[in-house]
Amino acid sequence: MLYRKRAWDIMRSEFPMVNEDASIGDVVKAIESNSSIYPDNDCALVSDKDGKLMGAVSMWNIVKAMGPELLKSSSRSKGEESFEKAFQLACQLGAQAGIRKIIQKDVPRIRPNDTLARIMEVFLDYRQGRAVVEEGGKVMGVVMLSDVYREIVSNI
Structure with a gap:
């Protein structure tokens, strides 16, 4: 199983993609629009003006970017309604911010014919829950931690 299953067997060929000029709100909309297909998807890929992959923005990146301002605003308000x-x-203000500063550029990349064993190595090495499947500089899909987990669970 570890050496028979390949990235192309488990990858998601539909994934949210935004350009580098997108706002946090654009990323949220892209992730949410993809949630009907993949409810466990937690990120959007980011491309530059030429369509080349720059990285990803995850829910974690969004919360981390917006968190300080949200906490600051909550400490200033008095009463539940004003909070x-x-x-x-x-x-709403945070959603207008650009994503350039929060793009995660060190997104793991794998090839379509990489084995499940190789994918697991990449996830463990990078300590991330996603890897971009690329071939010839073109994004083919994404493998998420939940995809690998499903393969493990199906064999228990």
Whole structure:
């Protein structure tokens, strides 16, 4: 199993993609629109103006970027109703921010014919829950940790 299954067997060929000029709100919309196909997807890939992969922006990157401002706004508000308004305003303002500073550029890359064993090595080495499947500089798909987990569970 570890050497028979390949990246192309388990990769997701449909994935959210945004360009480098996108806002945090654009990334959120891209992830959410993909959630009907893959509810466990937690990131969007980012391409440059030429369509070349730059990296990814994950839910974690978004929360980390917006968190300080959201916490600051919540500490300033008095009362539940004003907290809700302050939180909503902070979310709306934060969603307008660009993503250039939060792009995760060290996204692991694998080839379509890489084995499940190789994919697991990459996940463990990078300590990340996703890898981009590339061939000839073209993004073919994404393998998520949940895809690998499903393969393991199906053999227990």
